[in-house]
Amino acid sequence: MQSASRIAVVAAMLIAACPALAATYDAHFRVEAQPASGSLHVELKLSGEKLPGKIVFTIDPRRHRNFTSTDSVEVADDTVTWRPHGKYSRLYYDFVVNHERSSGRFDSLMTRDWALFRGDRLVPSARVTAVRGLESRSTLEFQLPQEWTAVSAYPILPSGHFHIDDPGRRFDRPRGWMLIGKLGKRSELIGGVQTIVAAPAGDSARRQDMLSFLNWNLPHLLNVFPDFPRRLLVVSAGDPMWRGGLSGPSSLFIHASRPLISENRTSTLLHELVHVAMGLHGDEESDWIVEGFAEYYSLETLHRSGGIGQQRYEQAMQRLEKWGRRTINLFDAKSSGATTARAVIVMKEVDSEIRSLTRDKASLDDVARELAARGGEVTLERLQATAQKIAGKPLESLERATLSGQPSKPSPVR
Numbered sequence: 001m002q003s004a005s006r007i008a009v010v011a012a013m014l015i016a017a018c019p020a021l022a023a024t025y026d027a028h029f030r031v032e033a034q035p036a037s038g039s040l041h042v043e044l045k046l047s048g049e050k051l052p053g054k055i056v057f058t059i060d061p062r063r064h065r066n067f068t069s070t071d072s073v074e075v076a077d078d079t080v081t082w083r084p085h086g087k088y089s090r091l092y093y094d095f096v097v098n099h100e101r102s103s104g105r106f107d108s109l110m111t112r113d114w115a116l117f118r119g120d121r122l123v124p125s126a127r128v129t130a131v132r133g134l135e136s137r138s139t140l141e142f143q144l145p146q147e148w149t150a151v152s153a154y155p156i157l158p159s160g161h162f163h164i165d166d167p168g169r170r171f172d173r174p175r176g177w178m179l180i181g182k183l184g185k186r187s188e189l190i191g192g193v194q195t196i197v198a199a200p201a202g203d204s205a206r207r208q209d210m211l212s213f214l215n216w217n218l219p220h221l222l223n224v225f226p227d228f229p230r231r232l233l234v235v236s237a238g239d240p241m242w243r244g245g246l247s248g249p250s251s252l253f254i255h256a257s258r259p260l261i262s263e264n265r266t267s268t269l270l271h272e273l274v275h276v277a278m279g280l281h282g283d284e285e286s287d288w289i290v291e292g293f294a295e296y297y298s299l300e301t302l303h304r305s306g307g308i309g310q311q312r313y314e315q316a317m318q319r320l321e322k323w324g325r326r327t328i329n330l331f332d333a334k335s336s337g338a339t340t341a342r343a344v345i346v347m348k349e350v351d352s353e354i355r356s357l358t359r360d361k362a363s364l365d366d367v368a369r370e371l372a373a374r375g376g377e378v379t380l381e382r383l384q385a386t387a388q389k390i391a392g393k394p395l396e397s398l399e400r401a402t403l404s405g406q407p408s409k410p411s412p413v414r
Helices: 002-017 207-224 268-278 287-305 310-324 337-357 364-374 380-391
Strands: 024-034 039-047 054-058 064-069 072-075 079-083 088-096 099-102 105-110 114-118 126-129 135-143 149-151 162-164 177-181 183-190 193-200 231-237 245-248 251-255 280-282 376-378
Touching (some): 064 072, 064 079, 079 088, 149 183, 177 231, 177 251, 207 287, 207 364, 251 268, 268 287, 268 364, 280 287, 376 380
Parallel strands (some): 193 231, 231 251
Antiparallel strands (some): 024 039, 039 088, 072 079, 099 105, 105 114, 114 177, 135 162
């Protein structure tokens, strides 16, 4: 008892001596929609007993403009250095919403009636200099024209503001897809995931169809990825938005014209859901891993849910195998269609090899689940190590020589 008391006293003394270990400050993002100018005006207000000494934003000068502050702010070519002072500080700037992903096709757009964009573009990435342990409590507020509303993957507080919580980061900023304007939306709890499907009012997006499709398939994806975000936002819009799908943290965009299941049995919606589930990005040569997992599990999920039967599943795999023959070397910064097709076949071979080595006690599901648990950058070496841990030995299907189209080195003669 005396020992426990001494420990408690020492702990109390440490907390008293180092209050920054549990210190927080408020970061409130106030975003005003300005449809006439095609921009969003952002005010970031910091308040607290202790604030960061410096925040350096990495900006796109074509989209982030007109920086001012109540304190010192320095604007360079692609960085903005803000030095908050005292207990209160404000930073102001304008964000240009429109951004073309390809000619005439947008991955961020503002019209007279709505705006679709990503929070991590709205608020650029930042490097924060602060005392050890100092963390933000972040909220997001939208100031909108009459009849406009806002949706994001974040929960809404009683104040009507979004609660921004990004575990693992000391400075929480908005991330993922967001939609504001005159909207239509559907929401349902699916397998413990609060799922929202939203699109501009009057748009051709099939909100109810997508929600029903998710009701059918998402539970099967959750069996593989139990750490799937507890909130999911799916946003959709038609032309001139980019005609594809794009994932973000706890959210994704899909063009209104994309079918839920295409003629070749693939699903853009499920493909992007796998990206949301795994949270992976490749290094300069490993995009095939990220895209291979996404396309493999889009097909697997449809197969497991009964969305496609065994015959159609096998036909889809045969088509991918034929398409994949067009590429020899999987290693590239960006996975092409043929590369992704071959990557799916590699994933299927990995699954078969693991099942054979473990007598069906493990599979590719275990590899995907472990990679998703940590997320982040994936490399061939990380994939090999994870698969070896699951299978108990290195896998022939993941040898670099095989994946790069090079002949394996012969074993030395003894």
